[in-house]
Amino acid sequence: MRDRIVIKWGGGLITDKSLMCTPNLEVLNDLASTVAACVENGFEVILVHGAGSFGHLRSKKWRLNEGYIEGMKRPDDSDCTSQLDAVHRVRSEMLELNQHVCEALESCQLIPHVHPPHTWATNTGPDFSGSLEGFESNSAGTVHVTFGDVVSVEGEKQFGILSGDDLVARIAVELPRVQRLVFAIGGVDGLLRVPPKEATDEDLIERWSPDVAFEGIHESEIDVTGGIGLKASRGALVASHDVDVIMVNGGIRERVMAAMLGEPVRGTIITKKQ
Numbered sequence: 339m340r341d342r343i344v345i346k347w348g349g350g351l352i353t354d355k356s357l358m359c360t361p362n363l364e365v366l367n368d369l370a371s372t373v374a375a376c377v378e379n380g381f382e383v384i385l386v387h388g389a390g391s392f393g394h395l396r397s398k399k400w401r402l403n404e405g406y407i408e409g410m411k412r413p414d415d416s417d418c419t420s421q422l423d424a425v426h427r428v429r430s431e432m433l434e435l436n437q438h439v440c441e442a443l444e445s446c447q448l449i450p451h452v453h454p455p456h457t458w459a460t461n462t463g464p465d466f467s468g469s470l471e472g473f474e475s476n477s478a479g480t481v482h483v484t485f486g487d488v489v490s491v492e493g494e495k496q497f498g499i500l501s502g503d504d505l506v507a508r509i510a511v512e513l514p515r516v517q518r519l520v521f522a523i524g525g526v527d528g529l530l531r532v533p534p535k536e537a538t539d540e541d542l543i544e545r546w547s548p549d550v551a552f553e554g555i556h557e558s559e560i561d562v563t564g565g566i567g568l569k570a571s572r573g574a575l576v577a578s579h580d581v582d583v584i585m586v587n588g589g590i591r592e593r594v595m596a597a598m599l600g601e602p603v604r605g606t607i608i609t610k611k612q
Contacts, residue, residue: 340476342382342516343598345373346506346569349388349486351524351588352439359392359431366442368591369522373481374446376598381517383598384473384482384509385439385450386502392435393428393486397499400424402488405495425488425497429456432487439483449480455487455500462491462498464507464572473513484509507572511579519576520597521569522588528606529570529585542604548574548611573608583608 347369354360373383389397397403399413400421410421418424433454440450459468466489473482486502510519526534529543529552543552548571573583586593586605596603 339515340380340382342384342513343376343518343520344384344386344506344510344513344516345520345522345594345598346502347385347387347439348521348523348569348588349390349392349394349502351390351522352387353390353392353435355391355394357391358395359434361392361435361438363438363442365589366438367445369588369594370439370442370446370448372591372595372598373443374448375595377448377479377481379599381598382476382515384513385443385484386506386509387436387439387483387485388502389428389432389435389486392431393488393499396424396428396431397488402428402497403499405491405498421497428488429454432485436483436485439485443481443483447479449477450483451480453482453484455484455505456489459487459500459505460490460492462489462500462504464504464575466500466504466508470509470512473509501568503568503572507575510576510581510583516581518582518584518598518600519573520594521573521583521585522594522597523566523569523585524588527587527604529566543606545607545609546570547609570608574610577608578610 352362352366376383443450453472459466461467487500488497489500491498510516527542529546530537531541533553577583584597584605584607586597593603
């Protein structure tokens with residue numbers, strides 16, 4: 339049985355977050371080639387991707403992360419008629435983004451096996467409900483793929499946002515033979531001691547645990563999950579189960595490749611609290 343690698347492609351990395359439903363095809367193709375290389379090196383790969391401009395913008399406008407809001411007025415310039423309409427649109431858009439992801443994988447002769455969360459998961463957070471049994475089978479060239487999504491929630495909330503970072507936490511902890519979790523993020527080399535616009539090469543935190551302060555970008559005007567802080571928190575949770583966790587600049591193909599193979603690379607190693 340082959341060892342597993344779980345990789346998270348950040349939504350801001352694989353899309354242009356400033357433009358509705360705009361993928362970054364060049365980055366997608368580069369990242370897909372790293373998955374293919376890992377498979378050729380004898381690993382099973384499970385891929386989770388974020389939403390970026392395919393989910394966050396509409397979800398933020400309709401406050402989908404808060405659940406059902408009775409009597410919510412239609413936001414200005416929205417092309418949806420209600421929150422429930424927005425839920426269906428976001429799910430459709432996530433499937434559209436996932437299709438771009440799958441096409442990139444297929445161009446590298448990989449076979450994506452897609453698990454849309456709204457079809458198998460309920461509730462939100464790291465303790466969301468849903469069996470991971472479907473991720474366990476693997477044949478040559480197959481890559482299991484899932485993504486952040488709008489899922490059903492028990493009770494009055496009715497629905498909510500299940501973050502890709504919560505998905506990777508359960509997948510990396512609960513599935514057997516997971517050797518490492520890699521966060522491929524956009525625009526920065528890892529966790530930083532100062533805000534990204536002020537950072538120099540020396541401000542990278544090369545080894546982080548939850549008792550170490552850091553600065554990061556959380557684009558609260560569009561982001562409906564927890565930004566880089568949620569990645570760090572879920573990474574520490576995974577690290578506490580003796581799985582290697584590293585965060586790297588996803589825009590640099592060679593770094594993603596090295597991180598997935600467990601080789602030394604510039605980035606942030608995430609550990610459990612010391």
